[in-house]
Amino acid sequence: MxxxxxxxxxxxxxxxxxxxxxxxxxxxxxxxxxxxxxxxxxxxYRSGDKVAGKSKSPAAARVARAPRAPVERFEKPAVAADLTRAVRKYSALERFAVGDRIDHEVFGQGVVEPSPEPGKVIVFFAVGRKVLVQAKAPSEAANRLERPKPFDHSNAAGGKRVGES
Structure with missing residues (x-):
């Protein structure tokens, strides 16, 4: 007991x-x-004693499987790289053509493949296919923004902007 x-x-x-x-x-x-x-x-509860009534049954014999051919993780690029053109550094502002070779700072060198959507490009890298942005117009919103005028915090009732009376 x-x-x-x-x-x-x-x-x-x-x-x-x-x-x-x-x-x-x-x-x-x-x-x-x-x-x-x-x-x-x-x-x-984990007892240090092993229960004599319970014994572990031997594991079933495993059937050896025939070795499989190694599977490539990523297939080949859909298009061949155009070796007549120089490798271009990737920039979201540039437009790329099918077959261009690009050099991405994170993914390395890749080959541009046909893209289904405008403004996007599919690139085949050694790590796999990636969808990247291309021909992005520079933002004009950054040029229109202005720094807010400084605020006088000395007045507890809300204060006024510096330079206002």
Whole structure:
């Protein structure tokens, strides 16, 4: 017969490593949960003793599979690179043609493939295909923005802008 609820038992605590615990819950005659006396953590009861009645059945023999041919992670580019053109550094402001070779600072060198949408380009890199932006117009909104006028915070009632009366 195992210890009753509230009794002291030995069980290893995975948090602090202490072995003194109090039984908190039982299922039938088996201890289910214990509380560590050192750190107060609750966990399932793990006895250091192995139960003689339960033995592990041997694992089923595994059938050896025939070796498979290695699968390439990424296929070949859809178009061949145009070696007559020089490698161009990638910029979102430039427009690229199919077959152009580009050099991206993160993905390395790649070949431009046909793109389904305007303003986007599909590039085949060594790490895979990436969709990049092309021919992006420079933003004019940045030129229209102005810095706000400084605000006088000394007046608790809200203050006025500096230079206003």
């Amino acid at each position: 195992s210890a009753g609820v509230g009794a002291d038992v030995e069980a290893l605590c995975s948090k602090c490593g202490d072995v003194w615990h109090v039984v908190v819950a039982k299922v039938g005659d088996q201890i289910a949960k214990v509380q560590c006396k050192e750190c107060g953590a609750y966990h399932r």
